[in-house]
Amino acid sequence: xxxxxxxxxxxxxxxxxxxxxxxxxxxxxxxxxxxxxxxxxxxxxxxxxxxxxxxxxxxxxxxxxxxxxxxxxxxxxxxxxxxxxxxxxxxxxxxxxxxxxxxxxxxxxxxxxxxxxxxxxxxxxxxxxxxxxxxxxxxxxxxxxxxxxxxxxxxxxxxxxxxxxxxxxxxxxxxxxxxxxxxxxxxxxxxxxxxxxxxxxxxxxxxxxxxxxxxxxxxxxxxxxxxxxxxxxxxxxxxxxxxxxxxxxxxxxxxxxxxxxxxxxxxxxxxxxxxxxxxxxxxxxxxxxxxxxxxxxxxxxxxxxxxxxxxxxxxxxxxxxxx
Numbered sequence: 544x545x546x547x548x549x550x551x552x553x554x555x556x557x558x559x560x561x562x563x564x565x566x567x568x569x570x571x572x573x574x575x576x577x578x579x580x581x582x583x584x585x586x587x588x589x590x591x592x593x594x595x596x597x598x599x600x601x602x603x604x605x606x607x608x609x610x611x612x613x614x615x616x617x618x619x620x621x622x623x624x625x626x627x628x629x630x631x632x633x634x635x636x637x638x639x640x641x642x643x644x645x646x647x648x649x650x651x652x653x654x655x656x657x658x659x660x661x662x663x664x665x666x667x668x669x670x671x672x673x674x675x676x677x678x679x680x681x682x683x684x685x686x687x688x689x690x691x692x693x694x695x696x697x698x699x700x701x702x703x704x705x706x707x708x709x710x711x712x713x714x715x716x717x718x719x720x721x722x723x724x725x726x727x728x729x730x731x732x733x734x735x736x737x738x739x740x741x742x743x744x745x746x747x748x749x750x751x752x753x754x755x756x757x758x759x760x761x762x763x764x765x766x767x768x769x770x771x772x773x774x775x776x777x778x779x780x781x782x783x784x785x786x787x788x789x790x791x792x793x794x795x796x797x798x799x800x801x802x803x804x805x806x807x808x809x810x811x812x813x814x815x816x817x818x819x820x821x822x823x824x825x826x827x828x829x830x831x832x833x834x835x836x837x838x839x840x841x842x843x844x845x846x847x848x849x850x851x852x853x854x855x856x857x858x859x860x861x862x863x864x865x866x
Contacts, residue, residue: 575669683739684835687733689734696731703758784854786830799812799813801838812827812835
């Protein structure tokens with residue numbers, strides 16, 4: 544089950560290993576790779592990966608008798624192990640965001656070797672799933688991110704039991720992401736972004752865990768004697784639907800809304816205080832109505848720094864009979 548896929552040494556001479564957990568059913572043509580811990584402070588994903596690994600072992604050992612594994616499932620519980628040990632987004636030695644290090648290099652530096660090994664072991668999968676949190680200092684409402692959209696992916700997206708899916712803007716740095724390379728290798732790639740860095744939200748983890756199991760049932764990776772996969776309504780947003788709210792002033796930011804909230808045009812999102820006088824120096828308001836999907840949680844904001852992301856404009860609800 545646990546398999547070492549890379550063994551090397553850090554620049555300090557300490558051994559470094561990358562592991563995966565793998566289970567094979569009777570239909571190896573269907574396969575799923577789940578990757579967590581690309582950023583060392585993205586803890587929700589690591590927790591969910593550990594929970595999924597335990598669940599898969601229980602199926603393998605016959606303790607979950609109603610579930611049967613049909614496809615192949617690979618889980619990479621933590622990739623950037625050096626960053627994870629210090630709860631930092633990146634390893635301090637090279638400060639490289641591991642999700643912007645692909646395709647990697649077998650003869651390169653440590654993180655390049657890890658990236659190359661990870662891509663090599665996952666690029667033949669049918670489906671790929673990256674688990675992450677909001678960017679450092681931000682909280683994300685649980686949602687899917689897609690680098691590419693298709694009829695099949697839109698249909699499958701509804702089985703993760705999340706209400707929102709965002710298509711990531713096609714900009715050059717996207718070519719450095721794992722999910723982008725999966726798409727280039729015909730892997731159906733999904734990203735779940737949920738919660739905030741350096742913390743574990745067990746309600747969010749339970750939501751992710753249940754959604755992934757539901758997806759695995761629909762994708763034919765798992766079967767259950769009585770339970771069938773259930774689809775939920777999902778709203779798709781493109782880059783044109785994203786509205787970034789910038790800070791009107793520098794100061795201490797106090798949010799007045801929560802991620803996931805439906806906000807109205809002109810509604811206050813939060814206000815800023817002068818760090819010395821405590822006086823209000825600015826207020827962030829929603830210029831349009833929409834759903835708040837990302838929010839700054841660090842108390843310090845610089846002028847013109849992003850405070851929030853609102854998904855607004857036309858929401859494409861895909862009727863199931865068209866998918």
